[in-house]
Amino acid sequence: MDPVLLVASIMVSATPILLAAIGEMVVEKSGVLNLGVEGMMITGAVVGFAVAVGSGSPLLGFALAAVASAALSLSFGLLTQFLLSNQVATGLGLTLVGLGLSALIGASYEGVKAPSLPKLDIPVLGDLPVVGRMLFSHDIMVYFSLALVVGVWAFLKYTRAGLILRAVGESHDSAHALGYKVVRLRLAAICFGGACAGLGGAYVSLVRVPQWTEGMTAGAGWIALAIVVFAGWRAWGVLVGAYLFGGVTVLQLNLQAAGTTVPVELLSMSPYVVTIVVLVIISARGAAGAPASLGRPFHAST
Amino acid sequence: MKRRTLLASAALSLALSGAAFAQDVPKIGFVYVGPVNDGGWSQHHHESAMQMKEHFGDQIELVEQESVPEGADAERVLTQMALSGADLIFTTSFGYMDPTIAVAEKFPDVKFEHATGYKTAENVSAYSARFYEGRAITGFLAGAMTETNKIGYIGSFPIPEVIRGINSSFIHAQKANPDVELSVVWISSWFDPAKEADATQALLDQGADVVLAHTDSTAPLSVLEKAGGFGFGQAADMADYKPEPRISSIIDDWAPYYIDRVQAILDGTWESHNVWQGIGDGMVGIGEITGPVPEEVKAEALQMKEDIANGDYHPFTGPLNKQDGSAWLAEGEVADDGTLAGMDFYVEGLTGDIPN
Amino acid sequence: MIRLERRPQPSRLWTAVTPLLAVLLTMIVGGLMFAALGKPPLEAIRIIFWDPLFDPQFSGYSRPQLLVKAGPLILIAIGLSIGFRAGVWNIGAEGQYIMGAVTGAAVGLAVYPSDSALLFPLMIVAGALGGWAWAMIPAVLKTRFGTNEILVSLMLVYVAENILASASSSWLRNPEGMGFPGSRNFKQWPAVHNTELIPDTGMHWGVVAAFIAVIAAYVLLARHIQGFNIRLTGEAPRAARFAGVNPARIVFLCLGIAGALAGMAGLFEVTGPAGQITIDFNSGYGFTAIIVAFLGRLHPVGILLAGLLMALTYIGGELAQLMLGLPGASIQLFQGMLLFFLLATDVFTNYRIRFGSEEVA
Missing domain, CATH: 3.40.50.2300 (Response regulator)
Structure with missing residues (x-):
């Protein structure tokens, strides 16, 4: 088994979940639980694909996928933030809407081929032995997703806006009392989460597969939700979780392809079992919990 | 009436x-x-x-x-x-x-x-x-085209239909190339483009250069197009991927049967039956064999198709042993439909176990 | 300026009016969508909401089917709602449903073709235990290690799906099925067939169990001390701890009830309407039930109504596909819209809309 190829495959496989999960983490940090990730991802997948086919530019596809999914997430935002609807149910409704809408939009794009996103030709680094092929020969979205993790981490840790976002997620009433615009902030977070999910979906339809088929995200949004929990609501944790899950998935397929003697049924449940086991080990040592206001509706009574 | x-x-x-x-x-x-x-x-x-x-x-x-x-x-x-x-x-x-x-x-x-x-x-x-008839031909082409002597196969669930396809593909890949190996990756889904893509990539990473699939999407072909290697259309012709990576295809052609049966309703002659049709009846089609396949291989494949269609050749013809080495079909013996319908074993030469 | 003002008590009037308002809004927007797809909007709406109940051609069959479809949804949702009330986030009911079906079916098939009258009750118990045991995994991990139950219960759904695939293609496979996947068909085994109790009503044991669960949950939450503890844990965890409520016990109780009910639902489904264990007999009931639970505002009676409404949109949606050739995706979108409007109009139940500035109010 060639570790160079393995790592390269893992990075591609993990990127959609990573993008969606890092966005959802920001949403949850602000105290909002949006279970509609799957619906936003599939919308991003179809819009990104359609735009890339129409314009010939995959990057434009990614950009508009982010915009479309952010717009879709706004419907969730309006319902939960202004009309104070239940977040869990609204998120699940968003998934239904996304799946239905994407299938209707995508009907005419079945079997069409999209322009491919070129791999970056990074000078010097890309020519390095081993690591060059392993780490420095990917497309731009892989690096963008990694940069996004760093960006989110720095934003939450070092910026004033990040601090306010976390405060809102921990106690919206106190944050409100201090004069912060809770609803506005949460709407921004929801949009950001939607945009990231859209990018993740577009990565599936434009790079990882690449094609459009109805229902093609096949549950990746749910995995992204689980990864946020796995991460203990920390940016680095999201990175570790997405690469762990993607890694075990790719590894088990490779083990099968290499003809290992481990029974297939154990291999195919391994990504889920490993994720549980690792989380148990982490949480046994005491881990950060969820934002205190997660999922609770906020209504300014004064 | x-x-x-x-x-x-x-x-x-x-x-x-x-x-x-x-x-x-x-x-x-x-x-x-x-x-x-x-x-x-x-x-x-x-x-x-x-x-x-x-x-x-x-x-x-x-x-x-x-x-x-x-x-x-x-x-x-x-x-x-x-x-x-x-x-x-x-x-x-x-x-x-x-x-x-x-x-x-x-x-x-x-x-x-x-x-x-x-x-x-x-x-x-x-x-x-009788998809296995078509798989005999794609298997043969796969065996002829592989340079690494390693063919990948993406399986959905270990049911007789899929196992029959694997066996048929392998037997005929061996006919084209006695040194060929076939590795199967099971993805526990009929339809999951992302996982099919990952499985294809995994097979390529493990040295396969031709990938057959018994799952529904065109994801494997998309990956092959990007990464190199050959594949086949499955169920549909998947002509968008011509001339490569798609070098041929197995086509389910239900239309003649549907027309036939509806006509029977119109005529009032419909009667219950149980049919298992193959290449000869037109229910299984073989898509155009394209460019990268050398002419003599192509001719041989078409000859095989011809022989299967007119009944001169059965893809499961002895001598064939089961995976554990026990005898299954003697020289010249042909598998009966009952055994094929419930096939739950690999033939000799295949590695790995059928999951259960 | 428009503001929302919290009502001291939820409005009874609006509780009744909002679902109607939501359905009306869905009809308008959904009708526009159907029109955009080139289908007659009024007819589509009529087929979805009216025909399954009152059309002379179909309703004789589809009205009882409402119960068949709603039964498992209600049964699972009741179990989930108790957990959600306590802040226990079990979103893996689908896995518990599968494991209940597999365990219960395995117990029955082990003694095939027994015709003992005790077998079916035994299978129900086994189904409940299977679901319960599957739910105990997140419960134990949560109480023992503090592992988040959302992740564990969700991941276990995928593990259960793998077990189901293995069961139907090997160890529960029908030995007389010529090697094809799928277990024996329980409909052809009268001793354990979960059939209609009264012909042409759709009432099978699963529906009966769903009704019992509604009543039991109502009593538990409204009258029983554990019900109070559950609600207290959800609404004010700290207060609950001061009041001496053991949070671990609440976790075990909530996940246990949810798992057992989901497992039972699986067993009833597999011995009744579905008939056999197959690779994908589960069709997402465990996830849809989460929607039903919240649509019913986590209240037993609300869940009953929400389950019936969801079932109606499924059956009506199928009819609309059949009669008008509407794409399946448009039905999904329609259901999503209905859900959105129901949730959006809910605000009127708890809040008053005020115009103008605060002083005026």
Whole structure:
């Protein structure tokens, strides 16, 4: 088994979940639980694909996928933030809407081929032995997703806006009392989460597969939700979780392809079992919990 | 004449309801397990249904229902279709077998055609395709085209249909290339483009350079196009990937059968049967063998197709041993349909275990 | 300026009016969508909401089917709602449903073809235990290690799906099925067939169990001390701890009830409407039930109504596909819209809309 190829495959496989999960983490940090990730991802997948086919530019596809999914997430935002609807149910409704809408939009794009996103030709680094092929020969979205993790981490840790976002997620009433615009902030977070999910979906339809088929995200949004929990609501944790899950998935397929003697049924449940086991080990040592206001509706009574 | 009594009773209920829809053309129903544009299994049945509709025009009415889960929902959908006055209903997924039989009992005047099962009744036919005949040819091409001597195979679930395909592919890959190895990756899904793509990549990473698939999407071909290697169209021709990576394809062509059966309804000659048709009957087609395949290989493959079609050659002809080395078919012996239908073993030379 | 003002008590009037308002809004927007797809909007709406109940051609069959479809949804949702009330986030009911079906079916098939009258009750118990045991995994991990139950219960759904695939293609496979996947059909085994109790009503044991669960949950939450503890844990965890409520016990109780009910629902489904264990007999009931639970505002009676409404949109949606050739995706979108409008209009139940500035109010 060639570790160079393995790592390269893992990075591609993990990127959609990573993008969606890092966005959802920001949403949850602000105290909002949006279970509609799957619906936003599939919308991003179809819009990104359609735009890339129409314009010939995959990057434009990614950009508009982010915009479309952010717009879709706004419907969730309006319902939960202004009309104070239940977040869990609204998120699940968003998934239904996304799946239905994407299938209707995508009907005419079945079997069409999209322009491919070129791999970056990074000078010097890309020519390095081993690591060059392993780490420095990917497309731009892989690096963008990694940069996004760093960006989110720095934003939450070092910026004033990040601090306010976390405060809102921990106690919206106190944050409100201090004069912060809770609803506005949460709407921004929801949009950001939607945009990231859209990018993740577009990565599936434009790079990882690449094609459009109805229902093609096949549950990746749910995995992204689980990864946020796995991460203990920390940016680095999201990175570790997405690469762990993607890694075990790719590894088990490779083990099968290499003809290992481990029974297939154990291999195919391994990504889920490993994720549980690792989380148990982490949480046994005491881990950060969820934002205190997660999922609770906020209504300014004064 | 049975149809007339049905129409009479339908007319009676219509008279009671006051609704008006009575068109005196047979109503043909189709039920699909996936969306009609899944790019694979359901789409192909749907397209064949559309060809059938085109053939008959206004002589029939076509109703379709997509994304019907197997189990309780299927039984309800079939009942509603029968209640709506359907004369013939095609149930196009294996999991519809028992619901089809159950509903058929309640509607003795409605005819049913169930795909890929084995149960029949007075008003229920079973039809299925000998895909393994097509897989013999794609397997042969795969064996001829591999340079690494390693072929990948993406499996969905370890059911006889899939195992038959693996065996047939391997036997004929060996005919083209005695040193060939075949590794199977199971993804526990009929349709999951992302996972199919990952599995293809994993097979390539492990040194395979030709990948066969028994899953529904075109994802493997998309990956092969990007990463290099050869593949095949599955269920549909997948002509968008010509001339490579797609070097040929196995095509499910249900249209002739559908036209034939609907014609029988129109003529009043429909009778229940259980058919398993292959290349010779036109139910399994082989798509164009394209450029990268050398002419002599292509000629040999077409000869094999010819021989299978006219019955001169059976893809499971002895001498063949089972994976554990025990004898299965003696020299010149041909596998019987019963064993093939329930095939749950690999042939000699394949590595790995069938999951259970 | 428009503001929302919290009502001291939820409005009874609006509780009744909002679902109607939501359905009306869905009809308008959904009708526009159907029109955009080139289908007659009024007819589509009529077929979805009216025909399954009152059309002379179909309703005789589809009205009882409402119960068949709603039964498992209600049964699972009741179990989930108790957990959600306590802040226990079990979103893996689908896995518990599968494991209940597999365990219960395995117990029955082990003694095939026994015709003992005790077998079916035994299978129900086994089904409940199977679901319960599957739910105990997140419960134990949560109480023992503090592992988040959302992740564990969700991941276990995928593990259960793998077990189901293995069961139907090997160890529960029908030995007389010529090697094809799928277990024996329980409909052809009268001793354990979960059939209609009264012909043409759709009432099977699963529906009966769903009704019992509604009543039991109502009593538990409204009258029983554990019900109070559950609500207290959800609404004010700290207060609950001061009041001496053991949070671990609440976790075990909530996940246990949810798992057992989901497991039972699986067993009833597999011995009744579905008929057999197949690779994908489960069709997402465990996830849809989460929607039903919240649509019913986590209240037993609300869940009953929400389950019936969801079932209606499924059956009506199927009819609309059949009669008008609407794409399946448009039905999904329609259901999503209905859900959105129901949730959006809910605000009127708890809040008053005020115009103008605060002083005026």
